[in-house]
Amino acid sequence: MSGSISVDYVSHQFSETAEAVLVDINLNVKAGELVSLIGRSGCGKSTLLHIMSGLVDPSEGCVRIDGKTVIKPSARWNMMFQKASLFPWMSIRENVALGLKFAGIGKKEISSKVDELLDLISLTEKADVKPRSLSGGQQQRVALARSLATSPTVLLLDEPFSALDTFTRSALQQDVATICRQKGITMVLVTHDIDEAVLMSDRVLVMDQNPGRIIDEIAVDLSWPRKHMNQDFQRVREKLLLAFKGTEKTEPPRTLDGGRHGVESSAA
Amino acid sequence: MSGDLAIAHNTGGTRHQARYLLPAFVGRYLYPLSGLGILFVVWWFGGWLIANDDDLSAFADFAPGPTFAALVDLIGSGDLSDSILSSLYRVGTGLLWGFAIGVPTGILIGYLTIAMRVANVPFQFLRMISPLAWMPIAVLAFETWDSAIIFLIVMATVWPIMFSTSHGVKRIDPDWFKVSRNLGASGTQMVRTIILPAIMADVMAGVRLAVGVAWVVLVPAEYLGVTSGLGYAINDARDTLAYDTLAAIVLIIGVIGYMLDSACAKLVNRFNWHQEA
Ligand SMILES: Nc1ncnc2c1ncn2[C@@H]1O[C@H](COP(=O)(O)OP(=O)(O)OP(=O)(O)O)[C@@H](O)[C@H]1O
Ligand SMILES: [Mg+2]
Numbered sequence: 190m191s192g193s194i195s196v197d198y199v200s201h202q203f204s205e206t207a208e209a210v211l212v213d214i215n216l217n218v219k220a221g222e223l224v225s226l227i228g229r230s231g232c233g234k235s236t237l238l239h240i241m242s243g244l245v246d247p248s249e250g251c252v253r254i255d256g257k258t259v260i261k262p263s264a265r266w267n268m269m270f271q272k273a274s275l276f277p278w279m280s281i282r283e284n285v286a287l288g289l290k291f292a293g294i295g296k297k298e299i300s301s302k303v304d305e306l307l308d309l310i311s312l313t314e315k316a317d318v319k320p321r322s323l324s325g326g327q328q329q330r331v332a333l334a335r336s337l338a339t340s341p342t343v344l345l346l347d348e349p350f351s352a353l354d355t356f357t358r359s360a361l362q363q364d365v366a367t368i369c370r371q372k373g374i375t376m377v378l379v380t381h382d383i384d385e386a387v388l389m390s391d392r393v394l395v396m397d398q399n400p401g402r403i404i405d406e407i408a409v410d411l412s413w414p415r416k417h418m419n420q421d422f423q424r425v426r427e428k429l430l431l432a433f434k435g436t437e438k439t440e441p442p443r444t445l446d447g448g449r450h451g452v453e454s455s456a457a
Numbered sequence: 458m459s460g461d462l463a464i465a466h467n468t469g470g471t472r473h474q475a476r477y478l479l480p481a482f483v484g485r486y487l488y489p490l491s492g493l494g495i496l497f498v499v500w501w502f503g504g505w506l507i508a509n510d511d512d513l514s515a516f517a518d519f520a521p522g523p524t525f526a527a528l529v530d531l532i533g534s535g536d537l538s539d540s541i542l543s544s545l546y547r548v549g550t551g552l553l554w555g556f557a558i559g560v561p562t563g564i565l566i567g568y569l570t571i572a573m574r575v576a577n578v579p580f581q582f583l584r585m586i587s588p589l590a591w592m593p594i595a596v597l598a599f600e601t602w603d604s605a606i607i608f609l610i611v612m613a614t615v616w617p618i619m620f621s622t623s624h625g626v627k628r629i630d631p632d633w634f635k636v637s638r639n640l641g642a643s644g645t646q647m648v649r650t651i652i653l654p655a656i657m658a659d660v661m662a663g664v665r666l667a668v669g670v671a672w673v674v675l676v677p678a679e680y681l682g683v684t685s686g687l688g689y690a691i692n693d694a695r696d697t698l699a700y701d702t703l704a705a706i707v708l709i710i711g712v713i714g715y716m717l718d719s720a721c722a723k724l725v726n727r728f729n730w731h732q733e734a
Contacts, residue, residue, distance in 0.1 A: 244635060262639045267639055267640070268635070277731075287640050290650070291643070292641060335640070
């Protein structure tokens with residue numbers, strides 16, 4: 190199985206004069222492992238994910254995937270964003286096929302692969318419509334299929350479910366975790382949502398801000414498939430909340446039920 | 458009783474249908490046709506005034522009657538087809554050059570803020586100069602009249618195409634670049650698969666504007682030097698006092714212009730993904 194990631198001494202600032210966004214990030218993700226990265230808004234989660242994908246060059250340090258230094262984006266490690274960003278002039282089928290087309294793969298092979306993926310996301314009957322006529326959740330499923338088409342070893346997910354309603358979100362959370370586990374894909378999920386982190390990952394990394402750094406790490410030793418409100422789930426969740434208290438100030442993280450969990454503001 | 462009801466229901470249904478059919482027909486044909494009708498009446502009335510004015514009666518051939526007669530003659534003899542072809546050739550070639558220069562430049566100034574800043578003032582300045590003002594320079598710079606006229610058409614078409622293209626580029630969602638780089642797109646794949654289709658609707662809107670300007674500029678440009686084309690034909694008709702032919706040519710210019718514009722509108726729609734469902 191491939192898709193191991195190592196991030197070595199990565200620091201980043203967007204310009205010479207700007208404050209450092211990330212300082213000395215070190216982390217290792219095993220091939221096939223599902224990891225969540227959780228932290229407050231602005232702590233540098235997206236920046237770290239962009240660096241892992243090769244979309245942004247780190248100011249210092251490097252990222253290696255399967256031992257090779259990442260120097261540019263590749264379809265082997267694929268990123269998914271908060272917005273589906275489908276191409277509105279292409280049909281669903283063409284959107285899903287895009288990565289394969291870029292790779293110069295033959296029409297026949299593309300066609301059968303796309304059929305398979307459309308079946309996986311249950312959108313076979315929408316194959317020939319344009320993205321505009323799909324709901325937000327359906328669009329995000331198409332984006333998932335588009336990411337999976339090139340058979341990536343790593344999926345980097347930047348809050349891909351946060352714009353969706355609760356029901357759609359929890360269905361997709363289950364789907365993505367299951368698919369990654371079945372296909373042995375390494376997942377790094379950035380999220381604000383503690384429940385999502387517990388629900389989908391083997392391990393949760395907690396980030397603090399100013400500058401962004403990883404301050405804690407919590408293993409999620411729960412069996413699959415995971416149920417929200419059982420005792421074990423609550424136990425892990427409490428642990429995570431505690432780790433979060435370490436990250437001072439302002440807004441506590443949002444949770445699936447929309448509630449706010451009491452983290453005392455140290456400023457108040 | 459039940460029979461009555463059925464009949465009432467039936468007629469109601471028919472009236473219902475008629476009420477919905479009429480507006481569709483009205484929207485599609487009645488309004489444009491009445492517009493044309495009004496134009497025709499004004500024309501006919503103007504012709505009648507001219508014919509009844511002793512000072513102007515020499516120009517009575519501008520009226521609809523003689524004009525349509527001349528039109529039938531022109532079409533029948535095929536004399537005008539060469540003029541139309543030369544005119545279309547000049548507009549087409551000029552448009553091609555305008556496109557070839559305008560689209561890449563538009564992409565550049567849409568994509569690079571620096572290029573936009575550098576180019577904005579000079580381009581806005583050049584754009585405001587009537588293409589016809591380049592005529593003396595064009596005559597000096599080009600060996601043939603044909604190329605001089607084509608140059609004027611290029612000067613007319615390049616700006617709308619360039620500015621629409623850059624507008625289209627600015628409307629591209631930056632996330633599309635991220636997504637496609639992530640999917641392994643090379644530079645040329647990015648241009649061909651993402652950038653060009655994304656801006657095509659705006660480019661075509663620019664082409665439509667450009668065709669309009671080009672067609673308007675063409676006729677006066679052809680007044681000079683050349684011995685072919687619709688502008689030349691108009692001048693020739695004036696010199697030979699063939700006012701009915703002159704009016705018929707004006708009619709043809711209008712009709713061709715309208716057809717060109719409609720064709721462009723179709724193209725704009727074909728590539729427009731902005732509002733399609
Ligand atoms: N392209 C950029 N240029 C300059 N600064 C940036 C850029 N992108 C992000 N930043 C800054 O870097 C910091 C971290 O941003 P980042 O988007 O990584 O945070 P995040 O943890 O993903 O936040 P959120 O949870 O709100 O998405 C922020 O202070 C942000 O203002
Ligand atoms: Mg972010």
